[in-house]
Amino acid sequence: MNEYWNALAGGLLIGLSAAILMVANGRVAGISGIVGRLLQGVQAATGFVFVVGLISGPVIYRLFAGAWPTVTVTSSWPLLMIAGLLVGFGSRMGSGCTSGHGVVGLARLSRRSVAAVATFMIAAIATVYLQGFFP
Incomplete structure (x- = not known):
């Protein structure tokens, strides 16, 4: 049951942060756009605070849950890097x-x-389906 509360809290925080960014900065809370503008040096302070909030999520989780969130990665680092570049x-x-x-x-x-x-x-959906054919 705890994972449902975690998901609900996370969803509420994402929605709240998106609303705050829209009201405070007039910008849509699109992570790729925010990070892209930060890298170009044209993002306002609210974008920087938004990204710091994203990165500090696991630390805040540890403060409340008493343990680090667990994530298991089974793919290779080169594959993950290529996938990240394609997503970007x-x-x-x-x-x-x-x-x-x-x-x-x-x-x-x-x-x-x-x-x-x-x-x-x-x-x-297609990716998950195709993974069943190429484990």
């Missing part, structure tokens, strides 16, 4: 990532975000 490239090419389109775009009833999230989901 795709999010820039698609004018946003799952956080921007899925959390904020859908809440704003953006047609572009509905199309993007449908594409993300179809690709994710």
Whole structure:
């Protein structure tokens, strides 16, 4: 049951942080866009605080749960790096990532975000399905 409360708390915090960023900065909480602007040196302080909040998540979890969150990675580092680069490239090419389109775009009833999230989901379902053939 605890994992359900963790997921609920995480979802509420993501929604709250997206709303705060929109009100404080007038920007959509799209991680790829925020990080991209930070790397270009054109992001406001709120973007920096947003990213620090994302990175500090495991530390905050440890403070409340008393243990580090457990994650098991079974893929190789080169494969993970290639996948990360492809996700970054795709999010820039698609004018946003799952956080921007899925959390904020859908809440704003953006047609572009509905199309993007449908594409993300179809690709994710196909990937999981195909993994069954290539373990």
